[in-house]
Amino acid sequence: MALLEIRGLCKSFAHVVANADVYLDVEAGTTHAILGENGAGKSTLIKMISGLYRPDSGEIALDGAVQHFASPRDAILAGIGVVHQHFMLIPAMTVAENIVLGTERQGDAATLRQSRLLFNRKRAAASVQELSESLGLPIDPWAKVETLSVGMQQRVEIVKALYRRARVLILDEPTAVLTPQETEELFAVIRKLNQDGIPVIFISHKLDEVRAVASTVTVMRAGKTVRTAPVADATAAQLANWMVGRDVILQSRKEEVAVGDSVLEVKNLRASDDRKTEKVRGVSFSVRRGEIFGVAGIDGNGQTELVEAIVGLRKVNGGSVHLLDRDIGHMSVGERIARGIAYVPQDRQQDGLILSFSIAENLQLREVSKAPFSRRGWLTRAAARKRAQQLVEEFDVRPPVIDASAGSLSGGNQQKVILAREMSRNPELLVAVQPTRGLDVGAIEGIHRYLLQLRAEGRAILLVSLELDEILSLADRIGVMHAGEMAAVMDNQNVTRESLGLAMTGKWSEKEAIS
């Protein structure tokens, strides 16, 4: 009998059916992947299992016993451990404090080693250390969480769940924030947990990862579980097919485009982050017409600051930025927009959209003072709506309701609104940062097609991404950022993953020295 059984779970919100007839059997000691596009209903399912939502109908059974969770606390006590995509940690507190938080007064003296009234920091640290070592997940219980890397913070979350005696561990998109190395380490941890008999539910939309770590996979689509199969029996193409319900082209096909003059020229650019630490240390490169210049690198190596300096959100400390032979290094964001820079920011909800504005209003965000959105300071609503309707259809935004608020759209459709806005301006240069972050296969394909279309029109594109596959399948030339420098610029034709990896970790020059 399966340890966790989900039988016919249903959940609706207002008029939206989020989950319909969901079935899931998770066996002890296995890793069970749940694969699905954004909006397929994975999050709703997890929220029901973890007690955040109550199902409309259906059952959740642990070890054969039907559970009725009224709150997350019930689920935790029953043995459900969840590591959310956004960590639920208190940065200013130590690892041990975070782990025991909420259980520190339970007085289960034998295992938790705490008295009823007083919090004993040393005992907490000792019990955390003991647990983490017995699990083979060493962490320093005294370290402040804010000083830890993302991978270590995730480990804290895992230990926290197990400290609460989780019998099932749910990892929601755990690799979204990790470097490739950290991902490998996480996979090792998952395998170790399986050996100890703890099943892991691994939520993802990345086919490769599912194939690497899971033994069984359940595919969700449109709120339903459409298929469950042993991972070994399913090919990547099959999985993708089940996920989107049609065949997806995994590799973007690029047509030959004649590369033209340089549009963006960056020379010896220097910029600092908000804490005045210099994050961009003399970067030079150029982006030409009909070219996608990809910037690869591990997160935090100056990519964000580089992009912000180019689009005008960050002060330039030194060096120059030229757009079509004009020095734009000291212009405001508005002036740069007027000169033809389009920008797809990394955080589409915080920076790209105004969630409570309608789609139509968001489409005019950058050029509201221009036709067709306004005339002499007066909004021309009819013309703006007509334009919005056109764009929504052209970019296939769903639902195609221009009065719907941007916040009501799924991530992929939000990104389409941003792309529609930025591309319809016929920019000289498009700067796109992580344009497909958190999107599903179908949406990624669409976004990639738009970028390639822009390239075919002879525009210049600066693509910054942490996804190597994305860079490799789209970029014509690849620049690798490491420690604030452009460690290497390579032609995509003769680049290998190995050389990219070396450059990303700062070993590029050594390799050259060796060869």
Added chain:
Amino acid sequence: MPLYAVLTGLILGGVIMAIAKYNPFAAYAALFSGAFGSPTAIGNTLAGAVPLILAGLGIAVAFRTGLFNIGAEGQYWVGAMAAVWVGYHFPTMPWIVHVPLALGAAMLAGGIWGGVIPGLAKAFVGAHEVITTMMMSYIAILIAHFMVENGPMMAPGYVPQSPTVAASATLPPILPTVFLNSNLSDAFFIAVAAIVVVHIVLFHTTLGYKLRAVGFNARAARYAGMNVPLYTVLALGVSGVLAGLAGGVQLLGVDFQLTDTFQSGYGYTAIVVALLARNNPIGIFFASVFFAALSAGSQIMQINAGVSANMTDVITGIIIFFVATDRLYGYWSQKMRPHRPSSTAAIISGKGESPQ
């Protein structure tokens, strides 16, 4: 939803009166007749709504831009001082010049006091507008005291009050034969015009679009190339202009001279007005009339039903409570959803989507 808060406030107020052994029906009947029972009462209720409408509009504009203008009371007083000074200083000016000049002075004073100074402080050194507008408000109220208590604006004699404004600077009453002896003056038309103008600016101009964009999500507005500090100063400036105008029309249409009572309270009630109206210009009209009616009717309620006029404060308090909890409810339900709320300002400025 605002209607629901009002109804709950009235019902709970009635329950409290019943518990205190008063007849709530008699009390509300008296309250209603005090507010709307005669042409004079209607006139006075509408006149009482005028400063609330103007100051409420100002606060709503700030809220819409994500800013808290807590100092409308002080802006009201600097506006009042400026209008009165212009009003009595030029006794021979023609009406057509004098009134606009006095009101212009009131708007300018309110704008500088409430908008430009706190706005610049916020935009350039990050001083929070809640603190700066409130402190500026205290300064304004105390300056007004000083002005009429042996200060430069004190009228000859011993009574702490300013000279009366010249006849050429007063706003004439509306239909004095109908609204007999009421305070209703042309100020009412100014308030209605302000509603129309604010509505048009907010929803039909690029300026309004940008103000709202900055209010909803300053980061996205900055990423879209908008000059966020400029719109911060502008929004607080407009806010102060409207609160200053409230003081101006009140002095030229109702009071005609500064006295040292200084208990207008309009600037504070206007915050509640803006909250109840969810920063909607048209809603502000009705919210203002409602609060003005409560205040006008409370005297009659005290006389006819023996219920203390302070009872209306209790009702007001309950209404504020329900308006606020309604917002909180919307805020939490939004927070439970996957995307982040834009800011805590969303609770007060009514940007939280309505709960489903």
